[in-house]
Amino acid sequence: xxEWFQDxxxxxxxxxxxxxxxxxxxxxxxxxxxxxxxxxxxxNVAHGSLYAIGAYSAASIGIFLASxxxxxxxxxxxxxxxxxxxGAVLGPLIERFLLRRIYAQEEVVQLLVTFALFMVxxxxxxxxWGVQPIHHDTAMTxxxxxxxxxxxxxxxxxxxxxxxxxxxxxxxxxxxxWFLRRTLTGRVIVAVTTDREAATxxxxxxxxxxxxxxxxxxxxxxxxxxxxxxxxxxxPGIGAQTIVLSFAVVATAGLGQIEGAALTxxxxxxxxSIAVYFEPELEVVVPYIIMVLVLLVRPQGLFGxxxxxxx
Amino acid sequence: MRxxxxxxxxxxxxxxxxxxxxxxxxxxxxxxxxxxxxxxxxIMLLLRAGQVSFGHALYVxxxxxxxxxxxxxxxDAVLLLAAAAVGAGLLGLLIGLFVARYRQIFFGMLNLAxxxxxxxxxxxxxxxxxxxxxxxxxVMPVAGQALDRVAYEWAIFGxxxxxALGLGILLRLYLSSPMGEALAxxxxxxxxxxxxxxxxxxxxxxxxVISAVVGGIGGALIxxxxxxxxxxxxxxxxxGELVFIAILGGAGGVLGPFLGAAAYELIRVYAAASFAxxxxxILGAALLLVILFAPGGLWGMAGRLAGGRGx
Amino acid sequence: MSExxxxxxxxxxxxxxxxxxxxxxxxxxxxxxxxxxxxxxAGKTTFINMTTGYLRPQSGEITYEGRRITGMAPRAIVKLxxxxxxxxPQLFLEHTVEQNLALAxxxxxxxxxxxxxxxxxxxxxxxxxxxxxxxxxxxxxxRADALNEGARKLADIAMAVALRPRLLLMDEPTSGxxxxxxxxxxxxxxxxxxxxxVTAVFVEHDMDVVERFADRVAVWSQGRIAALGPPQEVLAxxxxxxxxxxxxxxxxxxxxxxx
Numbered sequence: 001x002x003e004w005f006q007d008x009x010x011x012x013x014x015x016x017x018x019x020x021x022x023x024x025x026x027x028x029x030x031x032x033x034x035x036x037x038x039x040x041x042x043x044n045v046a047h048g049s050l051y052a053i054g055a056y057s058a059a060s061i062g063i064f065l066a067s068x069x070x071x072x073x074x075x076x077x078x079x080x081x082x083x084x085x086x087g088a089v090l091g092p093l094i095e096r097f098l099l100r101r102i103y104a105q106e107e108v109v110q111l112l113v114t115f116a117l118f119m120v121x122x123x124x125x126x127x128x129w130g131v132q133p134i135h136h137d138t139a140m141t142x143x144x145x146x147x148x149x150x151x152x153x154x155x156x157x158x159x160x161x162x163x164x165x166x167x168x169x170x171x172x173x174x175x176x177x178w179f180l181r182r183t184l185t186g187r188v189i190v191a192v193t194t195d196r197e198a199a200t201x202x203x204x205x206x207x208x209x210x211x212x213x214x215x216x217x218x219x220x221x222x223x224x225x226x227x228x229x230x231x232x233x234x235x236p237g238i239g240a241q242t243i244v245l246s247f248a249v250v251a252t253a254g255l256g257q258i259e260g261a262a263l264t265x266x267x268x269x270x271x272x273s274i275a276v277y278f279e280p281e282l283e284v285v286v287p288y289i290i291m292v293l294v295l296l297v298r299p300q301g302l303f304g305x306x307x308x309x310x311x
Numbered sequence: 312m313r314x315x316x317x318x319x320x321x322x323x324x325x326x327x328x329x330x331x332x333x334x335x336x337x338x339x340x341x342x343x344x345x346x347x348x349x350x351x352x353x354i355m356l357l358l359r360a361g362q363v364s365f366g367h368a369l370y371v372x373x374x375x376x377x378x379x380x381x382x383x384x385x386x387d388a389v390l391l392l393a394a395a396a397v398g399a400g401l402l403g404l405l406i407g408l409f410v411a412r413y414r415q416i417f418f419g420m421l422n423l424a425x426x427x428x429x430x431x432x433x434x435x436x437x438x439x440x441x442x443x444x445x446x447x448x449x450v451m452p453v454a455g456q457a458l459d460r461v462a463y464e465w466a467i468f469g470x471x472x473x474x475a476l477g478l479g480i481l482l483r484l485y486l487s488s489p490m491g492e493a494l495a496x497x498x499x500x501x502x503x504x505x506x507x508x509x510x511x512x513x514x515x516x517x518x519x520v521i522s523a524v525v526g527g528i529g530g531a532l533i534x535x536x537x538x539x540x541x542x543x544x545x546x547x548x549x550x551g552e553l554v555f556i557a558i559l560g561g562a563g564g565v566l567g568p569f570l571g572a573a574a575y576e577l578i579r580v581y582a583a584a585s586f587a588x589x590x591x592x593i594l595g596a597a598l599l600l601v602i603l604f605a606p607g608g609l610w611g612m613a614g615r616l617a618g619g620r621g622x
Numbered sequence: 623m624s625e626x627x628x629x630x631x632x633x634x635x636x637x638x639x640x641x642x643x644x645x646x647x648x649x650x651x652x653x654x655x656x657x658x659x660x661x662x663x664a665g666k667t668t669f670i671n672m673t674t675g676y677l678r679p680q681s682g683e684i685t686y687e688g689r690r691i692t693g694m695a696p697r698a699i700v701k702l703x704x705x706x707x708x709x710x711p712q713l714f715l716e717h718t719v720e721q722n723l724a725l726a727x728x729x730x731x732x733x734x735x736x737x738x739x740x741x742x743x744x745x746x747x748x749x750x751x752x753x754x755x756x757x758x759x760x761x762x763x764x765r766a767d768a769l770n771e772g773a774r775k776l777a778d779i780a781m782a783v784a785l786r787p788r789l790l791l792m793d794e795p796t797s798g799x800x801x802x803x804x805x806x807x808x809x810x811x812x813x814x815x816x817x818x819x820v821t822a823v824f825v826e827h828d829m830d831v832v833e834r835f836a837d838r839v840a841v842w843s844q845g846r847i848a849a850l851g852p853p854q855e856v857l858a859x860x861x862x863x864x865x866x867x868x869x870x871x872x873x874x875x876x877x878x879x880x881x
Contacts, residue, residue, distance in 0.1 A: 119595030
């Protein structure tokens with residue numbers, strides 16, 4: 001054991017750090033998906049496309065700002081701005097013109113509509129940004145690296161991945177929990193989530209809540225994408241990868257569970273990065289193994305509540 | 312509508328044969344369409360129970376790889392089809408025992424997870440599967456007869472058509488049997504089934520195994536037609552495509568999947584030829600149009616044209 | 623009235639702090655019609671749910687024909703001859719009334735023949751016979767989701783009867799049935815059940831129905847049986863009148879002097 005640690009300690013440290021930062025990203029995207037599902041009862045397959053579009057927009061805006069001769073730090077707020085833009089533009093468009101027409105439809109149909117949207121957006125993204133990798137990492141390089149002492153050694157790690165990514169996740173988690181529990185709009189959202197009929201019967205304007213929630217969820221997906229853009233080159237297909245991972249997180253955590261999504265993201269982020277460093281073949285499989293194991297023990301998800309049907 | 316279904320089936324089969332004679336490339340497209348239609352029969356079965364599997368490409372890919380792996384040892388199309396059907400059925404039983412406990416999004420996502428795990432294995436276990444390069448499948452004897460390439464393609468087309476008709480008839484009988492009707496009962500009142508002494512999980516499991524078998528058969532036919540198998544057969548978008556075809560065809564009768572598959576493949580071929588970068592977008596838009604403006608799918612449209620009701 | 627068909631002993635079940643069953647002891651005699659009355663939340667449905675295997679009591683025993691059935695799955699209990707109907711009718715909404723009935727008949731005989739149709743004459747005839755007896759023949763071809771509440775309720779009960787149970791538990795069989803039709807409906811129901819020699823336990827809020835059709839009445843109160851006996855005696859008990867009937871009758875049928 002000690003010997004193994006001597007040989008692999010550094011790798012393990014790196015895996016843990018990587019896992020932490022990717023957990024932050026996973027959480028941002030998954031919690032958006034979960035929120036939208038909780039309120040609209042629609043599993044949005046196109047959530048992954050919103051992530052990809054957020055990532056590409058952030059890179060484009062960053063590159064554009066740099067071409068204007070603006071200093072590098074400008075690309076940091078640009079990340080958030082591009083996410084907000086995607087949420088504010090695409091969110092209402094999709095909710096108003098597409099989802100609104102299918103709220104009364106069967107679940108299968110709703111799933112297929114978002115799948116079709118996913119197909120359309122994937123090609124839109126390819127038409128706008130092409131298929132060549134796009135890389136814009138100013139935001140990350142600018143913040144520099146930090147040497148982290150670990151197991152008698154030091155691991156250099158970027159400040160961006162260590163602080164910014166998990167930081168955004170924590171702020172989102174805390175902010176969202178506060179918003180849903182303490183503010184009026186938040187409580188209305190929770191009310192709609194738990195009992196839509198009762199909420200509507202009480203005179204809650206569900207359509208406004210749907211619009212708001214969907215746009216916010218879209219912005220979270222885009223934020224995840226935007227924040228990921230400095231850490232890796234953008235290529236077609238990142239949306240598809242992201243959505244399946246987010247599905248896994250949502251199903252594992254339990255529907256509508258925010259803290260559950262945080263914990264699950266952490267598990268999956270760490271599991272995946274440990275796999276990357278030690279058994280790379282397993283990387284893609286790890287999240288699903290976690291999901292299957294969790295659902296075997298708790299069929300309604302880690303934090304899901306069993307619905308006992310009244311007969 | 313039910314009454315004219317056999318007539319429509321015969322007409323459709325005749326049209327396919329005529330098209331296949333008229334243009335060799337259509338023979339290829341239609342064989343693929345028949346193979347996918349057979350696989351989609353399984354999706355339709357699960358839709359009858361109100362469950363959407365976002366992972367049935369698993370069984371298609373499994374059937375295809377059975378052909379690719381066994382072809383050197385078991386060099387006959389008929390034997391390989393049988394092997395693929397049995398193998399996929401056993402895999403379906405194994406996975407079904409687990410996933411039949413779940414409903415709705417959990418059912419969909421667990422299937423997705425299994426499918427993605429299989430995809431990753433195909434992709435990563437390079438020394439066995441040759442990874443994303445895939446495996447070539449050579450022209451093989453059919454029922455003991457060694458054939459040249461053209462005769463072979465005709466034979467596979469014929470087998471696909473015969474299987475489509477045969478399986479269509481069998482599943483039509485199944486759907487109107489108490490077992491098939493109980494399947495529809497899972498969608499509307501699963502609890503009642505239990506209180507009538509019917510094990511709902513067993514009903515769903517048997518449908519699931521059937522869906523795996525037809526998936527395996529469809530996959531084997533695809534491998535024999537395209538003569539090249541790659542992990543992409545098991546990617547989640549391929550699963551989405553199967554659900555897409557089911558909805559496009561309309562979930563009413565057993566003809567729906569074949570109407571849907573033929574339409575899907577033709578749109579895809581034309582779109583890919585004319586708009587190489589945007590075929591996904593065109594398919595997605597077509598799906599949206601069908602869902603928003605022709606909710607019964609092609610089957611429902613045919614039903615309205617025939618003056619009957621969709622079901 | 624002959625031997626004990628169903629015996630519940632010391633059933634207890636609490637949801638959180640609410641005691642839905644707090645020591646239920648009850649013997650149901652073969653052939654009798656036993657009414658269960660009591661205010662909402664007294665645990666009446668919980669008793670049915672425990673007897674049919676939907677809920678498992680935390681302690682206590684249920685025996686049926688001398689056999690312990692506590693904790694068995696609903697579908698196993700059905701096979702022994704205990705069927706139930708539901709407070710909220712549980713029909714297969716996308717099927718017609720006839721198909722609902724035929725499916726119940728088929729499931730009694732085992733549904734595992736994948737290639738023989740549900741529309742086979744034997745099933746259809748029996749389904750029609752039942753619909754006839756329940757006065758539902760006219761709506762045999764109607765989809766279940768298009769029925770009115772009263773018809774839904776009756777179809778729900780007919781499905782339970784199609785299972786040919788020896789014991790039938792009905793959760794508020796007359797709720798949702800229009801007041802003007804209520805007596806006729808119960809009359810029909812009682813006749814069908816007597817013909818088929820079915821023992822019945824039913825939760826009921828209408829005291830006229832109870833008085834007319836029940837052989838015995840059990841009064842539920844906070845998870846316990848507060849009184850048990852023939853309707854004339856139990857319903858005349860001042861405590862029952864005050865605690866149960868008062869609550870039940872008060873808003874709906876005020877005590878009008880000329881009634």
